[in-house]
Amino acid sequence: MNTTTNTTTRAQTASNTDLLTIALVAFMGLGLVFITGFAHVPVLHDSAHDVRHSIGFACH
Amino acid sequence: MLKKLVASALFAGLAAGVVASVLHFAMLVPIIVEAEQYESGQLTHFTAAPDTAAQPAADDGPDTSLWHRDTDPVHRGIMTFGMELITYTGFALILIALFAVAERYGHQVTAREGILWGLAGFLALHVAPAAGLPPETPGIPAADITARQMWWIGTALATGVGIALIAFGRSLALSALALVLIVIPHVIGAPHLEELSGVVPPSLEGLFAGRSIAVAALSWSVLGFLAGWFWSRNRAA
Numbered sequence: 608m609n610t611t612t613n614t615t616t617r618a619q620t621a622s623n624t625d626l627l628t629i630a631l632v633a634f635m636g637l638g639l640v641f642i643t644g645f646a647h648v649p650v651l652h653d654s655a656h657d658v659r660h661s662i663g664f665a666c667h
Numbered sequence: 668m669l670k671k672l673v674a675s676a677l678f679a680g681l682a683a684g685v686v687a688s689v690l691h692f693a694m695l696v697p698i699i700v701e702a703e704q705y706e707s708g709q710l711t712h713f714t715a716a717p718d719t720a721a722q723p724a725a726d727d728g729p730d731t732s733l734w735h736r737d738t739d740p741v742h743r744g745i746m747t748f749g750m751e752l753i754t755y756t757g758f759a760l761i762l763i764a765l766f767a768v769a770e771r772y773g774h775q776v777t778a779r780e781g782i783l784w785g786l787a788g789f790l791a792l793h794v795a796p797a798a799g800l801p802p803e804t805p806g807i808p809a810a811d812i813t814a815r816q817m818w819w820i821g822t823a824l825a826t827g828v829g830i831a832l833i834a835f836g837r838s839l840a841l842s843a844l845a846l847v848l849i850v851i852p853h854v855i856g857a858p859h860l861e862e863l864s865g866v867v868p869p870s871l872e873g874l875f876a877g878r879s880i881a882v883a884a885l886s887w888s889v890l891g892f893l894a895g896w897f898w899s900r901n902r903a904a
Contacts, residue, residue: 623767623770623771624668624672624767624770624771625668628668628669628672628767629672629764629767629768630764631669632669632672632673632676632760632763632764632767633760633761633764633765635673635757635760636676636756636757636758636759636760636761636762636763636764637757637761638757639753639754639756639757639760640754640757640758640761642753642757643750643753643754643757644754645816645820647812653737653746654746654749654750655746655750655754656736656737656805657691657695657696657699657743657747657750658691658747658750658751658754660695660699660802660803660804660805660879661691661695661699661802661879661882662754662793662802662879662883663793663796663797663800663801663802663879663880663883664816664819665800665809665812665815665816665819666803666805666812667809667812
């Protein structure tokens, strides 16, 4: 009985993603969206201009 | 683990980005091109006096100084395509991270359910912000950019958390808090100029806003479905 419970718990823990990995993935996503949607750097703004307008990000 | 998450996000994001790009070029670029003809004075809206129409090009403050229009349509198209892919990959990474959070709470996201997650993203990042700051064509004078960006981020975040509380909260108090979060950005109100102006016909603006939201709805549905599909496939493997 005890063994079964332990195995289940361990299996579940192993399949769960650790928080650091989740934070890293979320941070990468936010970084990309910041670059295309929010950065004021002219070269980024100009390249992403039409995308910002079409997605509805505030643009110039 | 990290590799699997990023790979799922990349596949889903790039595919959704391609869908969004095709829709962008088919439905939104013609309107942007037409709006720019109004902005440059090549076209004139019948209600605008000629003086007013000529003004933006000459004196539009920070509006035109920041944006250096790309005159090469091929280069402009390639940049737009690339940026569209990057944006949707960014959305996908955030979505996959949220799937992983849900999994830690014992909730496994499937492809079909992914569509709902995608639509939630669409509501938080497009519908709610559009209620205060609708998507606009180039050439519309608007309030301070940083203030608008802050309102946009606050609205998207509050709406996203609100939707999550409604979906996963198990109490009336949490649902009430969700409603407050969703409503509050609109009570505060988006930053706007005191006077409305612009040389693009309002009907063209309306068409652009409507199409932009429709494009986002479809793109996010595809993104949610694919992210859920790759995610559940990875988890089963």
